[in-house]
Amino acid sequence: MKKSKKIISLAFVVLLLISIVPMSASAAEVVYGNFSFELNGTTNQATLSEYNGNSSSVKVPDTVYGYTVTKIDDLVFYKHDEIQSVSLPNTIKSIGFSAFSSCTKLKKIILPVTVTSMGEYTFNNCTSLTEAYVNSAIETLPNYMFKNCTSLTKVNVNFYTEKIGTRAFDGCTSLKSLPNGVAITEIGDEAFFNSGLESIKINDTVTTIANGAFSNCSKLTKVNVPSSVTSIFDNAFSNCGENLTIIGDYGSYAEKYAKDNNITFEENPLLIGDVNNDGDINVRDSVYILRYIALQSGYEIPEGTLIFKRADVNGDGKVDVTDATLIQKYALHMIDKF
Template identity: 25%
Template sequence: MKLKLVSILLAFCTTAGSMTMPAFAERTQAAQIESESNMTAQENGSVKEQEWEGYTYKELTDNTLEITGYKGTDTALTIPDKIEDKPVTGIGRGAFAGLEKVESITIPEGITNIGSSAFQRCGSLKNIVIPEGVTVIDEYIFAYSAKLESVTLPESVTTIKEGAFGECRSLKSIAIPKNVDSIPDYAFTYCESLAQVRFPEGLTYIGENAFSGCKSLQNVEFPNSLKDIDYFAFQNCTTLSNVTFPENLENIGRDAFLGCESLQNVEFHEGLIRIGEGAFRSCSKLESLTLPLSLTEIWKGAFTDCNSLKTVNYAGSKTDRSNMRIVGEGNAPLLQSKITYGSTGKSEDFAPKKGSQLKDNGVTYQVKTDVSELAFVKTIDKASKIKISDSVKIDGICYTVASITKNAFLNNKNITKVTIHRDVKSIGKSAFKGCSKLKKIVIQSHILESVGTNAFKGIHSSAVIKVPDLNLNDYKKIMKNKGQGSKVKIVAL
């Protein structure tokens, strides 16, 4: 039976959102195009479909049969275990997909293989039991079956594939069989009624978007075997309030818990190495955080908009924390919290406050209003060529160098060239005033917003200021009448 699932899917995508097709829908569409192509090839090949009491089937090379579709009108189906004394062992790819009126399907013992998208978009199907002997829950097998409330998986299952239960919006609970060691991408994405998941000991990996949008999921207890939670895995699980993280967990991926706005306390155990970019972004009720000594990296924006975060408990000492790599950008709530060190019990500010001065390699910086940013204040370096870095690591925190303060290089007679890196947004008043030997200024930043009065007054009369080509016209306006002589050129890099 040739399926017309692509057109069904495209119709769905048009009504769901005309501007951009969701990533999950794109993946499902690609799978269905492949499915239809394969079925057409089969129809044109030597193996022909036959029909029996509304079911279409084909004979396999081992003399067993595979159900390929259903043309009847019944709403309660019992798949035959035999047809003309030949055993039925498989359900083909997309076999029952799009049968919106079918309410129940009974699968007999003896079925060992069920193809991808086999029950996709069975819009009235509520319950199904997969028989013992099936080892693979194939990709998109139940995707978009909106009324499916329960699925019983046998212990024989060892593999669940991508998108298997994606957008089964009525699915309430699932028990993952004991031999499954990974949950793939989009496996349960937007299962909005999913309130209970039982993970087996032995599970090591949870994939991208595996449980994203599961807004009824309130409690999650991971097995001790889990090591890696990938990108967006629990994104927008808005009622998730309690998560038990295991001792062997090593990595929290990018945006893994983005938008989990009910999460209040997070406790990690020894073994965790990395918290990825945006991992807990917009967890607006997150109040406390417990970090292990094993943690070495906190990436950009891991705690963006976690504005309730007040307390961090850290297993190590202040020296241990200084050996970490914490990207400051987007992590102001973390940097503004209080940290308690487990080694001493002492509590203090996690990071220096606004206005504090920090020193690194002879350069003095000042903490800005956004405490993840620094202003370049001055340097004791007598070199002729100076580079103003885009970031600097001080006591384990990677700050963004976002500005050059007024008078930063005032009357510096040594400097001949300065390179200003990509994150600088402002150059202060008289920053390079009186730098009479300064002949070359290289600005790599695309986000320069302002240049202060007399910033370039007194630089070499034939100096050249090089700026990004895309910003040339805007930067000429910004730098107009900043004290430089008429022969100073502003050109593209």
């Protein structure tokens, strides 16, 4: 009988120990305020796995019980339509699929530069969102990131970002201009499908405009396409209406594309004398011509090209020392016109 009691007591102690020690030494679920977190003992990091609050203002903590909060899991804030503002710490590295989808009262979002990974549909159907500052160090804006954000008017993008993903701005009917992004090279499939764009200037880092990128943009009337663009898919501007005009440089791919697709083309107004195309007329332009005359590598001015038109400042059909001298005099305010 005594032996039996000892066995029962030992079993009780074992069960008690199991109940207070996590099943895994590397992970545990904890509650912290209105949040649930998964703690990883191996990395000392925490993942926000659930939100159970109902506040209009949410601040995600940077640490939980000594663990650094580095990830927001899939669907954490999905359909929390009471949320109007969210503050994210500079410890967040990853934001999951549809993490903020259908937060229909969310007005503004600032994503920290520490974020290097984001899932698709991140802010899908956030219909009150007007401003988004994507400071995140991501190469591609996720597919469907701002789909149906019908109030969105301003988007800033980090210099890390090189591509706008598929339908990233699909249905953003209040968006009249492109996101500010200095390193974007590719505009993805249907990136701005059915958006409110009206008159846009594509960044001169862009090289590719993909399939349907601006299709169904019924208000789009003017698109300034830089010479950096060397690939435009045939239906990139489908269903944009008869008033669409592509503005580009003489002899550029944009000109060829417009003519091949029966779209009105306008040549960019030339800044005669701006040989290096930096937006200014100065001594550097004169030096460019002199190096061209000296046959220095990298300083080419082929006849019939846009650079030739800018360099032939006196309009005599040649690019020579006379043009270089005129540019110098203009730059030194010795003459006020060519």
